[in-house]
């Protein structure tokens with residue numbers, strides 16, 4: 001079964017398969033199923049896969065494409081519960097685990113959940129519809145200090161204070177902040193004042209990078225992405241058999257830092273051996289054919 005790549009193109013595919021060291025008949029967990037491209041390749045190489053995703057849309061998509069493939073089992077769940085999910089599915093130890101973080105192309109372009117500043121959609125940004133808090137709640141209920149903290153911590157945005165303050169001012173005069181275009185308007189109102197004299201091209205560059213960082217920060221907060229990652233990869237290390245592999249692909253520096261520090265911690269205690277001294281990056285050809293791969297960094301370890 002070849003999955004439809006319009007849902008999501010798997011990143012660093014040959015590199016993932018090599019890093020996982022797939023052996024026929026062994027068991028692997030794909031902690032971030034998405035469009036199923038990595039799972040499909042693991043199965044083609046002889047592995048059996050337990051695949052997890054928070055997003056029911058991803059699970060439904062892959063299930064309908066794969067129809068009862070006996071070597072793939074899918075679970076809707078959060079990878080921060082990976083130990084429980086494995087146990088419930090009869091697995092105590094596994095041969096390899098993959099985390100391919102972030103969002104699928106379908107979530108960004110086709111889910112209608114407001115993940116991108118390029119589309120006017122409702123401010124939702126939840127990967128799982130089971131989660132209670134969405135982006136609209138955060139933007140309308142957080143204090144100025146809380147907003148400042150998420151913007152400065154998760155986007156490292158230099159105008160975080162001014163953007164947080166502009167959101168609070170908009171709330172005071174009862175402007176409804178319900179849609180992505182409302183956030184775009186507020187961020188633009190801040191940038192217009194600061195970068196008034198810049199030529200258009202430079203202004204647009206600053207506008208776009210600020211918006212993508214602010215949207216990223218809100219999304220990280222809505223989905224508790226960094227705490228889930230830390231919990232998930234620690235549990236994953238415990239779940240591995242001796243010689244099992246853990247492969248993690250991240251897309252921004254905050255994620256990569258957590259992965260690097262967690263690997264260093266376990267390596268210093270003799271639990272794992274880091275096999276990627278430096279992160280593996282996509283080659284030029286992959287970045288050209290799939291621009292979303294450009295920020296990917298793959299790190300992998302072997303359990304001792």
Ligand SMILES: C[S@@+](CC[C@H](N)C(=O)[O-])C[C@H]1O[C@@H](n2cnc3c(N)ncnc32)[C@H](O)[C@@H]1O
Nearest residue numbers: 010032034035036037038053054078079100103
């Ligand atoms: C980049 S996509 C994975 C793409 C996939 N490897 C492929 O080849 O199609 C990331 C996926 O991870 C899921 N995800 C993100 N955080 C998660 C979490 N804490 N638990 C489970 N799934 C998560 C997202 O819903 C999304 O479908």
